[in-house]
Amino acid sequence: MAAGYPDTNAISEMLGQAIEAAKEGQRAQEDAAGQTVEKEAANGQVRATATLAGNVTVQIVDPRAIRLGAEVLGEEITKAVNEALTAAREQAGLPGAIDLGGLAEKAEEIQKQSVAQLRSFMTSLTEAHTRVIQSTDDGRDVDEERR
Numbered sequence: 001m002a003a004g005y006p007d008t009n010a011i012s013e014m015l016g017q018a019i020e021a022a023k024e025g026q027r028a029q030e031d032a033a034g035q036t037v038e039k040e041a042a043n044g045q046v047r048a049t050a051t052l053a054g055n056v057t058v059q060i061v062d063p064r065a066i067r068l069g070a071e072v073l074g075e076e077i078t079k080a081v082n083e084a085l086t087a088a089r090e091q092a093g094l095p096g097a098i099d100l101g102g103l104a105e106k107a108e109e110i111q112k113q114s115v116a117q118l119r120s121f122m123t124s125l126t127e128a129h130t131r132v133i134q135s136t137d138d139g140r141d142v143d144e145e146r147r
Contacts, residue, residue: 047061058081
């Protein structure tokens with residue numbers, strides 16, 4: 001590429017690296033999806049298990065938990081589930097759900113569009129530069145003929 005012009009291959013390579021990093025993150029997230037975290041509530045009578053993918057199961061470990069009443073039992077289950085999900089996100093190092101697959105797809109789309117637009121821009125710029133040089137050369141030829 002001529003001096004002063006952006007290198008479209010370098011831009012494409014950088015975007016490709018960003019896409020690959022997002023895909024690696026997605027693979028890591030998928031690998032971690034099977035890992036689980038358990039939290040208990042109601043003095044161990046209720047147990048919630050959360051996967052790093054966000055799936056939750058709840059167990060009533062002690063049948064006496066039913067005696068807590070629907071409202072209290074619901075609160076204890078909610079507490080265990082929320083603690084398990086929070087712990088799972090922390091274990092995965094994620095502040096919340098991140099759609100890395102969607103991120104990678106969007107980055108690929110941006111890469112394709114930006115490279116195509118940059119190539120088109122560079123072609124137009126090169127053509128304009130060529131016309132300016134030809135115009136300048138034509139002007140010199142006219143000046144030389146007048147002398």
